[in-house]
Amino acid sequence: MPPTSEEIQAQLGAAQGLWTHTPVDYAGNETGVGAPAGAPANASQGYVGMISRSSGVVTQSGPAGAPVISGVQLYGTITATTIDIIFILNSVPTSCRVNYGTTQAAASNKAGAAASGSQMVQLTGLTTLTKYYISVQATNASGTTVTILYVVTTK
Numbered sequence: 001m002p003p004t005s006e007e008i009q010a011q012l013g014a015a016q017g018l019w020t021h022t023p024v025d026y027a028g029n030e031t032g033v034g035a036p037a038g039a040p041a042n043a044s045q046g047y048v049g050m051i052s053r054s055s056g057v058v059t060q061s062g063p064a065g066a067p068v069i070s071g072v073q074l075y076g077t078i079t080a081t082t083i084d085i086i087f088i089l090n091s092v093p094t095s096c097r098v099n100y101g102t103t104q105a106a107a108s109n110k111a112g113a114a115a116s117g118s119q120m121v122q123l124t125g126l127t128t129l130t131k132y133y134i135s136v137q138a139t140n141a142s143g144t145t146v147t148i149l150y151v152v153t154t155k
Contacts (some may be wrong), residue, residue: 065142067093072136072147075120080128080155085136086120087112087147093138098123100134104149109137126154 061068068090075084085098096112098121112121126132131153137146 060145060147062145063143065140066145067091067096067138067140069136069138069145069147071118072150074152078152078155081124081126083123083126083132083134083152083154084120085123085134086118087136088118089116089138091140092116093140096136096138097121098134098136099146100132102127102130102132104133106133106135106149112136112138128154130154 060070060072069087070090071086071088073086075086083100089096093114093116096114096119097109098112099106099109100123101107110121110123112119123132123134131151134150134152135147137144139145
């Protein structure tokens with residue numbers, strides 16, 4: 001049974017009452033469609049991550065003083081072996097990287113620049129027609145911020 005409007009309003013949490021995944025029916029009645037990695041079951045379980053809203057791109061932040069990551073997007077065309085990820089860091093990190101892999105562990109990584117502002121990291125040598133899980137990670141003396149997992153399939 002679908003939730004009532006009162007139940008939906010009661011789900012205001014860190015996601016600020018907005019769903020953090022695309023409006024797809026994940027109930028299993030659509031052939032071949034499943035929930036993406038990290039998709040919340042309701043708005044109170046969601047959090048501000050790698051999503052866009054009509055008001056602009058939302059940011060992801062870690063502990064107080066840790067780098068803030070915003071504007072995470074795919075840049076250009078996804079090819080059979082390459083994915084370009086762009087993002088913005090609000091401060092200079094001591095380290096920055098894009099984590100990726102064919103499982104949610106995203107065990108491989110490629111370094112970004114230890115600089116604030118806009119960055120692009122190109123993932124190369126990927127396998128054709130393969131689903132990859134990707135997150136951006138930045139660290140400074142105050143802590144580490146890691147975005148939610150983003151799921152992309154190569155061509």
